Amino acid sequence: MKFCLIDAGIFIDKPELLDPLRAIGEVEVFNGIPAGTEEVIDRAGDADVIAFGLMQFTEEMLDALPKLKVLQFIGTGMWNFVNVDYAESKGIRVLNIDGYGSNAVAEFATAMALSLAKNIPPADRVLKEDRWTIDGLMGKEIKGSTVGVVGTGSIGRLSAEKFAALGAEVIACDIYESEYLKENYNIQYKSMKEVFMEADIVTLHMKVTEENERIIDHKLLSLMKKDALLINVARAELVNTEDLYKALISGNLAGAAIDVYDSEPPTARDYQLAQLKNVIATPHIGYYTQEANDNSIKMAVSSILASL
Structure with missing residues (x-):
């Protein structure tokens, strides 16, 4: 053989x-x-x-x-x-x-959220450009914030645990509710609309189906707080890329962290999104x-x- x-x-x-x-x-x-x-x-x-x-x-x-x-x-x-x-x-x-990299991806989602909230990438660029300034670099704390976890399978569950350990109030959305998360972390399940309206950070952990493809569109993104952050280390097909780009350049969304793309290597459109200053973009390494x-x-x- x-x-x-x-x-x-x-x-x-x-x-x-x-x-x-x-x-x-x-x-x-x-x-x-x-x-x-x-x-x-x-x-x-x-x-x-x-x-x-x-x-x-x-x-x-x-x-x-x-x-x-x-x-x-x-x-x-x-x-x-x-x-x-x-x-x-x-x-x-x-x-x-399945499950070989669940913890790796959950840690990566948490790291992405922390990096965005603390403005770590732009702060790093400031010094690399031989400048010393804190202008525009004020961060936000995860503790006390509301984190919405969309999809609470193995990766989403671990992500919820990690954000809860950082002191965030975690809310979730999934057709299958985790009794473990509800009982051990007091996590409330809400509708997708409620999660996007209430969360300071939304992290995506769904599988792609015919029902949820491009579900993160203008309607949902417009519900988010203007200082909210979106993390996608799941699948690019969950998000309408054009709508996300418009939300980020218009100021309707403070930032996004992206590890997955419609085409890998990305298309010119994806690169255009990745190059925005309020976006952290990585080459699909969440599991790596x-x-x-x-x-x-x-x-x-x-x-x-x-x-x-």
Whole structure:
């Protein structure tokens, strides 16, 4: 049996994590995204199992891999990278992993909120530009503020805990309410509209569905306080990018922190948003910690073995 990590070399800094696969077959590891179908065939044309973390699989690529039995995404949200229905129609099992980086992303959301609230990026730029001034750099404290957590799955729950530990009043929105959060942190669940109206900071932790795609639009953004902050380390598709851009340049929203984009690498429109002075923009690194990285490989290997 042959296993191919077609683009995941960047994740493999501990080769021993792949030993369970080596025990039952041949393992090949490649760096970088294949340039097209021909390179996909060169790397993995004879593979029974392909693991991937970065690339988009087209239907043409799937057609060119007749031996393929399992396609393992080293992450969450495989539907954004491959047409799962088409793959399964060809007898290819498409697998996902969940929870490997929940704490990493929750910590990142908290760090983003703190950085925005304390004006850390612009303060850093002041000194890098050989200037000494505190003009425009007055920050806000998380303690005593209201933080709205939209989506309280594993990442949202951990985010709520961290903001509560900082002394914030946490409110939440989710169709499935967490009894744990209500009982242990006195968190109140409210409507989406109420969360956007009341929160000083809104942090997004929803999965994208047909019902909530682009749900964060002009109507919701216009409800926010003018000094409020929006954090999106979930999925870009939750937010109407044009409406967010307009809210930020008009002064109707004080700032935003963004780690996810409609297209990755971003389009010119996303770069335009990222370059605003009241925006912190990062290249989708919320999950990217040593601990989460190791967890992702361990979980992907276990998922592959279980599928076989």
